[in-house]
Amino acid sequence: MDLRRFGPRVVLFSQTTGYGLYGVIRRAQLAAGKSPGELYHALRRKARRRFRPHEVMPFAQAIHIEVTNACNLKCVMCPRTTMDRPVGHMSRELFAKLVAELAPRRAWIESVALMGLGEPFLHKDLFALARLARDAALPNLYTSTNVTLLDEERVNRLFADNVFDLLICSVDGVTKQTYESVRPGQSYEIVENNMERLLAAKRERGAKRPAIELQILLMKQTENEVEAFCERWAPMLGPTDRILVKEADTFGGQVPDVRIAAQQRREPAARFACRQLWKDLSIGWDGQVTVCCKDVLYKLAVGNVAEERLVDLWRGERWRRLREQHLAGGWDRLNPCRDCREWWI
DSSP states (O other): OOOOGGGGGGEEEETBBBTTHHHHHHHHHHHHTOOOHHHHHHHHHHHHHHTTTTSSOSSSSSEEOBBBBOOOOOTTOOGGGGGOOOOOOOOHHHHHHHHHHHGGGGGGOOOOEEEESSGGSSTTTTHHHHHHHHHHHHHSEEEESSSTTTTTTHHHHHHHHHOOOOOEEOOSSHHHHHHHSSSSOOOOOHHHHHHHHHHHHHHHTTTSSSSEEEEEETTTTGGHHHHHHHHHHHOOOOOEEEEEEEEETTTTTTTHHHHHHHHGGOOOOSSSOOGGGGGGEEEEETTTEOOTTTTTOTOOOEEEETTOOOHHTSSSSHHHHHHHHHTOOOOOSTTTTOSSOOTTT
């Protein structure tokens, strides 16, 4: 599989090489339009993480807010099959509380994702929540979708409201047979039509935002369709859009590893403390807070933002003990850390 002929519009994320060119492109996009002060804070964050990776910063850099964990698909690579958490939608009151806490700390935040273990567009107030975050100037606001709900009304509002910097669109396959075997619960024709509608609407409006990242997971079921997928969609992309060919996730070893053998990353010779505990902060729809975006079942929850402040949880005793356990090499006593396949990313 040689994707170089597609140029920078198609990027392969491999757990051997990381994001490579994609990382350079995304960093350039994230830097575009920033003030000198914002660029200073971005460089300061990166320098501290590079040279002092296990020093606790004043606040988390990557914020994940699960607006809902409801979903309308039953994807074969998703840990929802073992989820024992109740299904629900984040209230506007709780979201507003989060925004009020995040806004004063935005100098330390690199990105805010409105997504978790669910389909964000199932939340009836998604655009209203995103507007609260946008008005608070939270940086690099993005969400994801399985594209099934991107009808004309939602697509029009997506561009009219202009609240998201990035929209990740997951379409795993370029044929009906492959797509519906990987993502049961929806017809490929609907997803294909919705994706065409989204890209056409952006092109017709000449919109730069949101950047669209059209994603296909690289696994046994899709391996033979990756090039056809790129041929199908690359000509329709705008200047800020990309196709990301990404290895399937194991969500910290909580689902079977379905990555193809050729893309398996060689693990480092010795495991080290996971950097996510010094970088990530994930909030469930019900206010639970966990230390890593891979912990989608909230097994390592350190508290609830409905009862405690985020900054107190970030620097609190429970989180501190988890960091110390990693620094001491005790990740094998933590679930899901002990089975994680993504800890070095």
